[in-house]
Structures are given as C-alpha cells and as structure tokens.
Amino acid sequence: MTQVGNAVSEAITRAHHEQWARVVASLTRRFGDLDVAEEAAADAFATAIARWPIDGVPPNPGGWLTTTAHRKAIDRIRREQHRDAKQKGALVLHDDDSTPMHAVDDDRLRLIFTCCHPALAMESRVALTLRMVAGLTVPEIARGFLVQEATMGQRISRAKGKIKAARIPYRVPDATDLPPRVSGVLAVLFLVFNEGYLASGSDTEPVRSELTSEAIRLTRLARDLLPDDGEVAGLLALMLLTDARRAARVSDSGELVTLADQDRDRWDATLIAEGHRLVRERLQSGVAPGRYQILAAINAVHTSARHVAHTDWSQVVALYDQLVQLDPSPIIVLNRAVAIAELDGPQVALATVDRLAEPLTGYHAYHATRAELLRRLGREADARAAYDRAIELAGNTAEIAYLTRRRDELR
Template sequence: MSGPDHIRTAVADAYRDEWGQVVATLIGFTGDWDLAEDCAQDAFAAAMTTWPRDGVPHRPGAWLTTTARNRAIDRLRRDAAGAAKLRTLALTEERDEPAVDEIPDERLRLIFTCCHPALPFPARVALTLRTLAGLSTAEIARAFLTAEPAMAKRLVRAKRKIREAGIPYRVPPAELLPQRLAAVLAVLYLIFNEGYSAVDEGDDRDRRTLTAEAIRLTRVLVRLMPQEPEPVGLLALMLLHEARRATRTDDGVLVTLEFQDRSRWDRALISEGVATLDQALAKQRPGPYQVQAAIAACHATAADAASTDWPQIAALYSELARLAPSPVVDLNRAVAVAMADGIPAGLALVDELAASGLLDGYHLLHATRADLLRRAGRTAEARAAYEDSVGLAPSDAERRYLAERLRGL
C-alpha cells in the first residue's frame, strides 16, 4: 500500500499529464463535452480511493481513460437517448475499427476544435485552458482577472456554439491546416503572454500558471505535429522569454532588457531554446514565430547589452515585418535601427509611426520615443513623451518604471 503523499503526488502528476488526453478521448467517444469533463473528474476521484488500495497503475493514463469511459457508458445507459447513442457508437466501432497505429491522438482534434475560427478569441483561450490543461473555471478567471461567473458563461457559450454550429471534432484538411494552425499558435502565445506580463504582486502567482501551461501545451503540439516548424519556433520563443523571467522586475518596478542582471538568466532554458530554434530552422520553412525566436536568441546569447548584434536584430525585424506586417513590429524595428544605425535613424521611423496614428494610445510608442529623445539629448521633448506614456501604461510596474525615467531627466 502506498503512502497518502505518494498517491496525492501520483494523481496530481497524472492530472497534469493525462487530463487533456482523457477528456479528448471521451469527447471523441461520446461527442458530449460536459459529459466528458464530468466523467474525467469522476475517474480522478476514483483514483484517489482506488490507488491507495491497489497501487498506482503502470499506465495511469490508460487506467483513467478506461475508468472515465466506463463512467460515461453508465451515464448514457440511464436514459433512452443515451442508450440509443451507445448502440450507434457500438455499431460504428465494429464497422470502422482502425488499426492501433492509425488512431490519431485525440488531443490534436481537441486543440483544433477549441481554437476553431468560428469561436470568439476569448472563448478559444478559455476552452483550451479548461479542456486541455484542466484548469478550473475559477483558476482561469483569476488568471485573466475576470469574474468567475463571467468566465463560466464564456465556457458555456463556447460549448453551445460548437454543438449548434456543428463545428467538426477533427484535424482540418490539408488545405485549411496553415490558417487553422496559425489560430492555434495565436491562442497558445496569448496564454503565455498573459502569464509572462504578470509583474504586479497581486496577480502574479495565478497568472504565472499560464506560462507553464502554455509551454506544456506547446510541447504537446510539437510532439503531435513534428513536421511543422512554427510550433517548434513558438516553443523556442517561449523558452527564451521564460529564461529571463526572474530579472524582469525589481521591487515591483519593471526592469528593461538593457538593465537586467544576465547572471540570473536561466542558462539551461536558453540552451534548450536555442537548440529548439535550430530544429525549427532546419526545416527551412521560416515563419513569424521562428523569426521572433531568432530575435530573442540574439538577446539571450549576447554577453552583455553592449555586445548585442543590433544589425542582425534589425534585419530579423525587417523579415518579421514581411511575414507578419504590424505597426508594433515596425516600432520594434525602429528601436533596432536606432541601436544599429544611430538614434536619429530610429527616431525618424518612430516619428513616422506616431504621425500615422496607427499606435495612438499605445504606451510603448510614447515610451520608445521618450527613450530615443532622451538619448538624443532632447530633454524637454523626452519629458513630454514620458508623461504621455505614464498615463497610458497598463500596469503599476510599468508606470513606476516610466515615472522613474521621467524623474531621472
């Protein structure tokens, strides 16, 4: 008989590793999202009472899937509609039973269904975290600073939309795969960024859960789609950003890349990120996430701020602007040009962006312009730009940082 702590750890590990697979398998079997989640929860509850007596099974995922499937069958047998559905499922399985090595991983179907373009983007994010990562509604709500009832309604509406719109539970056909994969990657990167941007003490712990889940889900996607380079590029990008997390704030004040303590960066994550990026680039199909990871690698592998390869970073931002045009990308390129070719060259690009009005209300436009004006010795203009950026900054940590820069003038 195993000790209670050992069992709790085993069930927690199985929940983290197997939840998405168990739920995905049950959705594929029953077509009922709520039933799948309920029966998966029942299976993990059963593990807490059965495993102390019988021991942790050699394949916990298989045990949990079988238990959850049996619970689902019992639930379906209790009503006439469910019994009819079971007969249909039995006939389908007898007629179309695939070979074992032909059965696709159900999680891949679940990922693409959760991230279907017909669903509103916030619903895709919430549904992915609920069904694939196993986060509770309360955990998701806390992480996104949203009221729990509102998040619960969002999840209910998403499942209803899947049912009523007949969104297929499948991997999209080849001609739709690039577009749909981009939607999946956007969801995973947003989940990561929501956690990574947590710099205020009050919401830090709950939101940091999101970075771990985003990395874990991206690892799953890489394993499920090994031939696709962009998921690998996204994983590299996440790892390289995560390596710098501990140095991003100091006593609640944001610390910019230039002033971060590089001796505290996680060198193991940087090495893994660079190696992962090399795997993606070896496929010779560059995409936006690979280019962003290459930029992050330039920063992560520089010995200090002074040795950063700014000409290379500027060239990479030009490539990123070609692959994924965006005024934010143009703003970042302007910074790289300023560092590579001189402050006046970069400031001219920033002023062009400001005149275009495309980034009105974006605090980093004003913060970037303020920093370049400061470096150019145009103190009065820098002070006005810093004041604009302080008023627009979305977090206390960023406001404190910008206010300190303003006082430093």
C-alpha cells in the same frame, strides 16, 4: 503530509498533466460530446484523488483514468436517459477500446483544433483550450483572465453549445486548411503566454508563471503532435527564450528590468540551450521561416550575448527586416525601431517611431519607446510627456513602476 501521501499527490498531479487531454480527447471521440467528456474526466480525477491514497497508484495511471472516465460517462448518460426517456437512442456507443496509441494522439490534436476553431470568439478559444486541453478549472481560468467565475463558466458553456449546435467538427483540418488553422491554434497559445509574461491586471503579479508554464506545456504538446510544423517549433523556441529571462525580468523592488539591464547570470541556461537548439534546427531545415521562427531567432541573438554590449544589432535589424516583409504591422515596425536605435542612433529611430503615431497612439509601448529615445536625445520635456502617457496606458504593475522611476529621474 507523509512521504507516501506526497508520492501519491505527485502521481495525481503528474497524471493530471500527462493524461487530462488524452482522457478528454478519447471520451469526446467516443461520445461525440464535449460536456460529457469534460464532466466524466473530472469525475475520474476526483475518484483518483479519493482512491489512490487508499488503494495505491495504479501501475498504468493513464489506462486506469481512461477506463474510469469511460465508465463515469456511461453512468452519467444512463442516468440522464432514465430522467428523460426521449433521449433514448441518442446515444451511440462504440465499444471499441482497441485504439492504437497514435490514434489517441490524433484525438488530442482534434481536441485542440476544435477548441481553437475560427468560428469561436478568441476569448472563448482561449478559455476552452485551457479547460479542455490543459485541464485548468473554471475558477483557475477566471482568475487567469480576471473575470468572474460565473462569466468564465458561461463563456465556456456557450462555446461548447455552439460547437454542438453548429456541429463544429472534431477533426484535424485537411492539408489545404491546415496552415491557417495551425496559426489560429498558435495565436491562442501565444496569447496565454503573453498574458502570463506581461500580466495586464493592476492587482496581479507582474509575471504569472502559471499562465506562461501552461502555454509552454501546451505548445510542447502541439510540437509533439505536429513535429514537422516549423511555426510550432518557432513558437516553442520563442516562449522558451523569453521565459528563460523571467527571473531577471522583475527587480526585488518590483520593477520591470529591461533587457539591457538584466543580470544575465540569472537567465535559465537550460531553457536557452533548448530554445537555441530549436532555432538552429529550423535554420538547418532550409524552409522559409514564419513570424514565430523569426521572433525566436531575434530572441536567440539576444540570449547569445553574455553582455548587452555584445549584442549583434545588425543581425537583429536584419531579422526585423525579414519580419516586416511578412507582417508590416506597426507594432513590428516599432520593435524594429528599438534595434535601429542601437545600430543607427536614437535620431534615426525616432523618425521611424514618430510615423507610427496614428495607429499606435493608444499603445503604451509606443509612448515608452518614444520616451526612451527622447531622453537619449536630451529632449527632457518631451520625454516626460511621453512617459506620462505610457504610464497612463500601461497595465502591468512592474512596468508602471519602471516607467515612473525613469520619468522621475528626469530633471
């Protein structure tokens, strides 16, 4: 492609990242219909792809896209009305484009809360958020979650259908409902991130950076829109401090590399600095942290150590203690035990881990953790059995490769 062509295609990509959610959100407010908003936004971007290389990139791409999308929406509704005269009058147009910018931002927030509404199934919330807010296409989302395109398409239309039929509101929840609703949004974003960071598919890349980057982009947006929410900042910090280790996390031979064995020179210093800054900001706020902030703080301790031997394990354990107070789930207790092994030795850690057998018997990380502890205690036969079970249950290809090598090192 020519340099000019490149510049145009970059402008289109940038506009898509920056403007998609704005365009969809403002159309949704104006027309009260997610379908109309989504299709008109897609039409507007298709028009940009056709026109901008010829006409040049408009001076205000966002304004151009919004105006074009509004026109496309009106055209589409008129066509449908011609087709079905009964729908006449169903459309209420408010021709008011004098919306101030902060109201547009509120629109994006409304869009996020609608897409992550608790009355929708979790998988629908994820799909709808990626489509309506992140602007991923249905085939992209289907690939991301390893389902058929048709299935993903149905999932998204079913969710939009429920929003319309049950009248799920396009509104930012009021102060009393806000904390649980924000945590519902964060759960969606964290799920997208985790699926990217530890992809579960047997025929996908072990780390799916397209999903982790989308999750980070959406969380940055949530942070812009909810700057005072500590958990939003916490989740963003957690994602940045985790993603910073991405390059060091899978070896050239495709094996997962544990935190202890990672080449810390390959960590992304910029992301770590930003993550640390967010964690410090939350500490200074003096407000009691939620679970994402504590998880971010734990990752801040890890990423502060130039070498694994310098890790402040007592700080890590103290943070896990705080987390267990908030969320005494077996997975948190398991992760705490990993830190306990460093502080108090594998015997103490194993005693804790063995108590989690019942709730975590189907969880690969439980067996992997046990295997490592048994190995350190010299119980090789038991370790082998635990590795076998972990390999059986693990989905991530790099993790399976790592666990298999560890098992085969045993005598």
